[in-house]
Amino acid sequence: MEGKILAYNPKTAKGYISGADGVRYKFRGASFRDNAKKLTKGTAVDFVPNGEFATSIMLGARTSSSSGEKSRITAALLAFFLGFMGIHKFYLGKTGAGVIMLLCFFPGIFLLWIPFGVVRIISFIEFIIYLLKSDEEFEETYVAGDRAWF
Known part of the structure; x- marks a missing residue:
């Protein structure tokens, strides 16, 4: 599922993702498959919903709801x-x-x-x-x- 990072605290390695379905999912930094330093508010991600948690999180393609392409x-x-x-x-x-x-x-x-x-x-x-x-x-x-x- 596509979504975007709503918040991420690198100290606790916990955060929230807003899914394309309108639901907020909790996640842990360990669930992120790429470099966790790239987890910033508004970052587009792809993930697998598992109850109230997001797992298998990867950087996603930029969606129209993100801040957009700026050169x-x-x-x-x-x-x-x-x-x-x-x-x-x-x-x-x-x-x-x-x-x-x-x-x-x-x-x-x-x-x-x-x-x-x-x-x-x-x-x-x-x-x-x-x-x-x-x-x-x-x-x-x-x-x-x-x-x-x-």
Whole structure:
């Protein structure tokens, strides 16, 4: 059955999966056949339901309910060319961070360019970070994960 990770605590190696049938299943990290470090909230998985537990868990194909395909290169280019307006944040679904960058950009033009300069430096740093990360790290950190900054 297909599902996605709702929560996983690596310290206790326990978590929950939301199945395609709408039921929540408990699971243990030992039931995961791949690298347990890839178990993050929103990760698509395939599993075998066994009562209230999920067993034989494997990384699944990305489903439409997951965060979607986001290109690391596209995000990096948006950060480089339009990052001062926070466009790359909106692309990654980090609306709050995008609004903050927009609010620094527009008034910053009239305030001696200082807020604009700070936002431009942040977007350039993020451009470099996006390029240096692998596709898997980028997906885990910025698309499936909750990280909005750096």
